[in-house]
Amino acid sequence: MQCRILRGGKDSTVVRELARKAGVTDCYYVDTGLEFPETAAFVESLGIPLILHGPDFQEGLRKNGLPTKDDRWCCEYLKLEPVRQWRETRGGSAPRFRGNRWYESFARAGLPGVAVNPYYSGQLNLSPIRSWRALEVFLYIWWRELPLNPLYEQGFERVGCWMCPAMLESEYEVTRELHPEKISEWEKIIGRYAKKEHISDAAMKCGWWRWKSPPPKMVSLMKERGIQISTKRSVNTQKPMKIKNKR
DSSP states (O other), X not given: OEEEEOSOOHHXXXXXXXXXXXXXXXXXXXXXXXXXXXXXXXXXXXXXXXXEEOOOHHHHHHHHOSOBTTBOHHIIIIIIHHHHXXXXXXXXXXXXXXXXXXXXXXXXXXXXXXXXXXXXXXXXXXXXXXXXXXXXXXXXXXXXXXXXXXXXXXXXXXOOBTTOTTSOHHHXXXXXXXXXXXXXXXXXXXXXXHHHHTOOXXXXXXXXXXXXXXXXXXXXXXXHTTOOOOOOOOOOOOOOOOOOOOO
């Protein structure tokens, strides 16, 4: 059996401990190439026996454009594909522990405890903390005195890639303070994309780049600020799912 440490975040830290207590020793980490230096150092300190590396992100950008909240092609390209290729070299299948939780997102609100990986059918995913809230995750970490990614003490709610479109604006600004060179380079990429799509710099600075089909709230924000929107992007009018109380 395997335990996947994808991001070096709190959820995967807890699942790794639970899996260890259950006798699991096979553990791996996927380095997307877009990890925070703090995360890379944290994972190194854990002594993860296997590190898989994602393909070239720049090549993905050229093919797919900017990753967005509603089109995170980067997850499949940088995280899932390296695992699929690695699994194919080994053959067979084995259950894999994951740190997904119901309360993380609308997409995971109905997550079952055991499910076949939709991207790789030969993989069975186990989600032992799917019903845990973030507070319960942190309480378990403190109780068991587990190591924790230092980024959580810098104001991050979730830890992922340093340029993730799903990142909070506040976290984006913390990233700017911690790693200004990375944000500077990313904003150059955003700027080139904005020019190509005829999107104003003002709109992009408000986070317009984060969506392929911007939600109505973003359209309203642009109007309130008097920002002209010139884009062929469609507006997402679908209402968000409601997460039912699982308890």
